[in-house]
Structures are given as C-alpha cells and as structure tokens.
Amino acid sequence: MEQTEVLHPKLKDITLEQVLKALGDPVRISAIKQLLAMKGEEKVCGTFDYSITKATFSHHLKILREAGLIRFRDEGTRRFVSLRLQDIKKRFPGLMEMLEKDL
Amino acid sequence: MEQTEVLHPKLKDITLEQVLKALGDPVRISAIKQLLAMKGEEKVCGTFDYSITKATFSHHLKILREAGLIRFRDEGTRRFVSLRLQDIKKRFPGLMEMLEKDL
Numbered sequence A, B: 001m002e003q004t005e006v007l008h009p010k011l012k013d014i015t016l017e018q019v020l021k022a023l024g025d026p027v028r029i030s031a032i033k034q035l036l037a038m039k040g041e042e043k044v045c046g047t048f049d050y051s052i053t054k055a056t057f058s059h060h061l062k063i064l065r066e067a068g069l070i071r072f073r074d075e076g077t078r079r080f081v082s083l084r085l086q087d088i089k090k091r092f093p094g095l096m097e098m099l100e101k102d103l
Helices: A016-023 A026-036 A054-067 A085-091 A095-101 B003-007 B016-023 B026-036 B054-066 B085-091 B095-101
Strands: A070-075 A078-083 B070-075 B078-083
Touching: A016 A026, A016 A054, A016 B016, A016 B026, A026 A054, A026 A070, A026 A078, A026 A095, A026 B016, A054 A070, A078 A085, A085 A095, A095 B095, B016 B026, B016 B054, B026 B054, B026 B070, B026 B078, B026 B095, B054 B070, B078 B085, B085 B095
Parallel strands: none
Antiparallel strands: A070 A078, B070 B078
C-alpha cells in the first residue's frame, strides 16, 4: 500500500467540526485559498506563498490533510498538494463556495 | 451605552477566519446547533445542554460572541442568548445552512 493512501481520511470520516477547526487559522485558510485558485490542479508544496518557516507551514498542511481538506502526492523528492474539492463539496455543500466568495 | 452593545462586533468586523475558528470545537458547535434549533428565538443561558462546568461553558459562549455568532441580552440576573442568524446569513451565505444540514 502506498504511504499516501493511509494519510487521507475517508469521505465518511471527515467531520464538519474538524474541517472548521482546520480552517480557523490565517495560514491554513490562506493555503486553502491558494489551492482554490488552482481550480483543482495540484500545487507543488514549495510554491505556496507564506511568511513562516517551512517546518511550521508543513505542520499546517498536515492539519489540513488530517481534516480531509487536502491530498498529498509524493513524486521523488517533490510533494504535490491538491484540494479534495469534490469530496468536500459532496460532504459539506456550500463550504468551498463560501471560501471562494471570500477570496 | 448599554454594556451589551459594546460586546458584539459589528457586521463588517466579523471575519470568516474567526467564525470558523469559533465553530471548530465540539462544545461550541453544539451550542450553535442548540440555538439553530430555536429558530431565531432567544435561549436562557442556563438551559443549554452541556457536560462541562458552567464557567467553561461560559468561556465558550464568550468566544462565540466575540466571533460575532451570538448575541447576549441580560435581563436582571438572567442572560438570554440568541444566534445572530440574519447577520451571519448576510455575511457568509451558506454557513448556517451547512450547520443546519449537519444537525
């Protein structure tokens, strides 16, 4: 089994509470908005715009991943990050639209 | 000026980030759902259902109030709590509907 498969919660295990908690942080909401601007395309981990250390930013991405909002895909030494747009839209209709309006 | 007036942020000062952060907690999301079930009516502070101390619960209500989600109205020794339903619906369309679906 690939490592990336165990890292991502299944759709049914994603809770609104954890999603809202994950989103309630300026760095994490910024990361989600940068991914929303990609319109579903993957973004290379190093290309995010942030003004904190890389380690701290990685920690924020981990919280978003554990909440079920984003997906990691590792290829060699590069990590690709994408929004679980369809999953989130299915699980919590209106949430992503709300963030898009706030872009 | 009444004390209750200074306690509540103006509509324009309510941020999505703070609202999401406030909602990302099991006690607070439960309180909001109990208020949603009141359909806009006020709820007496002591009638909420919670399994923590009163002081801790009050602290959670304070966070919800500061985020702009709820309103306090004190009358004698009783505190009435209500959801700022119209304000939230105006500021973040879809958010309360999402919580209602998750009731």
